[in-house]
Amino acid sequence: MKLAVAGVAVAMMLAGNGFAQTAPASAPIAPTDKLAVNPIPPDVQAEESNLIRSKIERAGYTEISVLSRDSWGVWRGRAKKGDQFVNVVVDKGGRIKSEPR
Secondary structure (H helix, E strand, C coil), X not given: CHHHHHHHHHHHHXXXXXXXXXXXXXXXXXXXXXXXXXXXXXXXXXXXXXXXXHHHHHCCCEEEEEEEECCCCCEEEEEEECCEEEEEEECCCCCEEEEEC
């Protein structure tokens, strides 16, 4: 009887230690700031710039220059439409707008 009680006690101690384990220190930590800025790598930005440039060209603009993306994800540049240079804006939805210079 004493042996059975001792066996149960040992089993409970071993089981208790198994439940008390914590996650390993190398476990990934979930981001706490959902508004954190994630920088865009230069190669990805160059690829996106080429895609935006071709989209602007398909819309009938030529001589596209000074194309850059602001912190809100809006692309801005200068281009020629017909015989006039205009400021071109491509919003996050891909819509192209032009403003006279």
